[in-house]
Amino acid sequence: MLFLSQLLALIRKELLAILKDPSSRTLLFAPALMQALLFGYGATYDLTHAPFAVLDQSRSAASTEIVARLEGTGVFHRIATLENTSQIAGQIESGDALLVLQFQPDFAAKLAGGAEAPVQVILDGRNSSTAGLASAYVSSIVAGYNADQGATTPLTIVRRAWFNPNFESRWNLMPALIASLSMLQTLMLAALSVAREREQGTFDQLLVTPLTPTQILIGKALPSILVGLLQSTIIFLIIRYWFGIPMNGQVWLMYLGLVTFTTAAVGLGLSISAIALTMQQAMLYTFIVIMPLMLLSGLLTPVQNMPEILQWATYANPLRFGIDLVRRVYLEGATLREVSFDFIPLLAVAAVTLPLAAWLFRHRLS
Amino acid sequence: MAEISFKRVSRRFGNTPAVDNVSTTLESGRFLALLGPSGCGKTTLLRLIAGLERPDEGEIALGGQVVAAPGRFVEPEQRALGMVFQSYALWPHMSVAGNIGFGLNRLPRVEREARVLDALRMVGLGDMFDRKPHELSGGQRQRVALARSLAARPRILLLDEPLANLDAHLRQSMLAEFRRIHAATGCTMVFVTHDQNEAMAVADQVGVMDRGRIEQMATPMDLFDRPATPMVARFVGNGRTLPVTVQERLADRTCRIRIGDRTIAVPGQVAHGPGWLCLHPRDLSPSTEGIAGTISAVRFEDGYYLADVLLDALPEADALPLRLPGPARQGEKLRIALRGGWVLPRDGVPETPIAAPAEVRRGVPA
Structure with a gap:
């Protein structure tokens, strides 16, 4: 007491x-x-605003579709459409674009022929975590496109995040x-x-x-x-x-x-x-x-x-x-x-x- | 209400002994002032009594109970003592009554409040109980601190330079307060100060400390009349020591000494050999007969002309403080009559004079 x-x-x-x-x-x-x-x-590390530039040398339906999907997310904003590869560096160095998407001239042909058709993504690595997120996001959009095209890729990755579904x-x-x-x-x-x-x-x-x-x-x-x-x-x-x-x-x-x-x-x-x-x-x-x-x-x-x-x-x-x-x-x-x-x-x-x-x-x- | 006893107590900080092999006893109910220059160990001695410091060696007993000894230590909260600090140490956010009643929780509420009021009345602040410390003057704060330590009815009350932060006028009234409270409570009180006027005005015993040792513990009058060491003789009351030769110890508790070309009888109990003649201003007066000297400096102080006089026979010794009735010039010759004084033996090694603190030099000649 x-x-x-x-x-x-x-x-x-x-x-x-x-x-x-x-x-x-x-x-x-x-x-x-x-x-x-x-x-x-x-x-916050979340990707809310990702400016990007496009260098579309294939000018095909497929590349236009992928870019459209990207823009459709509301996260990626196209700030420039490039004419040749020499313009890529300027976009990244100035920090204007977080990433540059490049479709090579034979992109559509390769795709049609069933071969592997690479999409090049050039990222601003100075901001590594945002760049990583953006890259993952682009990958998932490309994968989604692949899937919709009738599964040329037999395997699809389904990500399901626990505890924090939207990461x-x-x-x-x-x-x-x-x-x-x-x-x-x-x-x-x-x-x-x-x-x-x-x-x-x-x-x-x-x-x-x-x-x-x-x-x-x-x-x-x-x-x-x-x-x-x-x-x-x-x-x-x-x-x-x-x-x-x-x-x-x-x-x-x-x-x-x-x-x-x-x-x-x-x-x-x-x-x-x-x-x-x-x-x-x-x-x-x-x-x-x-x-x-x-x-x-x-x-x-x-x-x-x-x-x-x-x-x-x-x-x-x-x-x-x-x-x-x-x-x-x-x-x-x-x-x-x-x-x-x-x-x-x-x-x-x-x-x-x-x-x-x-x-x-x-x-x-x- | 409790005796304080030290047996060979030492306390060191690093290699510096703050308290050095002190043995002494203070009878119950006495009022002791510990006096000494800064760093002499007086506050450490007080903190040893309080239990805020632990002795490295020796034994401390309070009221017959050993509180500190090898293998035994009674914590400060169990020593039933009160302590008043120089800085008042009031809790700023608590009222006066809150501060005073803080340590009294063991008491029923009614009694606690009665004690607080009693203590406040005792220090003359009966109507201040709901004030905050910042609303009080320095003197009032120190009274509250005093009331706080009194309210616990301690056996021993320790005062650590309690007047150092107060002005001269307040000091005088607080000194009277301490004496009155000592008489009223009868508790054993220990008062630490570097101001000898304070010490002598307030205490019935004064312990003069130097370099961790108690040089002498005596009544204020004995410190003046019969200093035990040259340090005490110099420190107390603006004293001076002159090297003299003791010719003979006389039967009437005096010695015959030779000073310069004169032989005089001075109180003291010293055998033949080298000695110190201890003098205070009150022992000296200007005279037509007497020892020849020269004025080395004059200043006006407390309504007198105060001259420093070098004896012609001892030009290397301390200058003597001499009160003059009128102005005088530096270099003027005069004669000094000695009345009183005290003789101490002088050991082989010449004592280095102890520099008295500034306030001692300025002190009023007694």
């Missing part, structure tokens, strides 16, 4: 410190809202934001909490009051965790209802994962805070930590693509498992059993960083 009432007093004090300050109050909501919208609209990159990215965007803030909030009191000179005062380090730890951690969950909720609501990305999993399971993940992040933040002597140091350390956490999280690039040693390093990264857990619960509808592995590293990080922070409160490295 006494433990709880002392703890509540401390939590109240911490929340007051966060909420009473108008600037930090704005920081609680505005960035989460803005970043979620920005990422949703801005950070919208937003679908993949945005659930990950529920974990990653809120981490930025919780880490910072936790990192500043002890450092702020060190700087104000109130931390020693806190230590001589009858509060135990465990109480101080929980009192410092809970408000940051609450703020983190609040931010996750804002982002979750935007993703679910503004962008309308359907959720396949259980909300309670996602929140169970988020609580675990945020606790681990706060543990990290409090450890930083306990080492730092000033708020400035705490900020600096947070920035040093946050970049590798983001890069090694699988947010933007799959962890499987990283060198093995880095893959091992990601086991200490709560963000990796936070993102994995949220993504899988949100998109795949994964069950607790299926994501249980994600909880292990998260709990391990929390189990190390939180006691470490409590220890560092007392034994600041001098």
Whole structure:
């Protein structure tokens, strides 16, 4: 009882410190809202506008048909019709066209003769992911044409994408934001909490009051965790209802994962805070930590693509498992059993960083 | 209400001993001021009492209970002591009452509120309980900090340079406040300061520290009349030490010494040999009879002309501070009569004079 009432007093004090300050109050909501919208609209790899040029030396019905199909997608826009091969380079180099489609003079003849009739696609590889998408799109249109022509090709590839039928990159990215965007803030909030009191000179005062380090730890951690969950909720609501990305999993399971993940992040933040002597140091350390956490999280690039040693390093990264857990619960509808592995590293990080922070409160490295 | 005892306590930071083999006892209910130049270890000693630092060696006991010893450490929150910091250390987002009541959660609400009001009345801020720290003046903030540590009814109250941020007028009234509160509560108080006027005005015992050691712990009067070391003699009350020869220890607790071409009797208990004659401004007066000297500098201070006088017989020694009734010129010859003073033995190695901090040099001659 006494433990709880002392703890509540401390939590109240911490929340007051966060909420009473108008600037930090704005920081609680505005960035989460803005970043979620920005990422949703801005950070997309989807092919929405692909300018292209055509060099049709065959001038046949087949080539006209293929170009028409391409334009019919609404994604590809013809910006130029070329007369000879020397014009190709200019289109690509200037960046005007993402790709140039070339039909050689014998295209129609080869096609009629049943031989292989290549369509050349020259792509602007400087923008590799968009070019890759465009190339795949063109291939699928050509394949569709082939199929309609009475199956000269005996095999057709039918692609069916699971979890994200239209391959919208937003679908993949945005659930990950529920974990990653809120981490930025919780880490910072936790990192500043002890450092702020060190700087104000109130931390020693806190230590001589009858509060135990465990109480101080929980009192410092809970408000940051609450703020983190609040931010996750804002982002979750935007993703679910503004962008309308359907959720396949259980909300309670996602929140169970988020609580675990945020606790681990706060543990990290409090450890930083306990080492730092000033708020400035705490900020600096947070920035040093946050970049590798983001890069090694699988947010933007799959962890499987990283060198093995880095893959091992990601086991200490709560963000990796936070993102994995949220993504899988949100998109795949994964069950607790299926994501249980994600909880292990998260709990391990929390189990190390939180006691470490409590220890560092007392034994600041001098 | 609790005795403080140190047995051979040391605390080092790196290779620098901040507190060096200190053994001392402060009786319960006393008011001790720890006085010394910056970096002498006085604040570290205070933090050792509070439990904010751990001793590297030695044993600390509070009220007969060992709180720090090899293999034993009582955490600060269990030491039942109050601490007031130079920076006030108030939580900015909490009201005055919130700050004071923060450590009192173990008490029922009614009693807690009564304690807060009691403490506020004691420091003369009975009507300020719902103010925020930023609405208070520096002096009021320090009173709130004092009230906060009093509200917990500590056995020991520690004050770490509590007046350093206040102006001279406020300091005087706060000093009176500390004395009154000491009398009212009867708790053992330790007050750290580098200002000897503060120390002597407030405390019934003053511990003079230098380089991590307590040079002398005595009443303010004894520090003046019977300094234990040349450092204390120089540091306290704008003192000076002159190298003299002790000719004989006399029966009436005085020594016969030779200074220049004169032989005089001065209080002290030193056997034949080299000695230090310790002098304060109050021991010196201009006279027609006396030791010959030359004025090396004059300044007007506190309504007097204060001259630095070099004795003709000891031109290499400290200049003596002499109050003059009227203006004088540099280079003027005069004679000084000695009344009082104190003799200390002078060891083989000549003591390097300890540079007194600027505020000591400017200090009012007692």
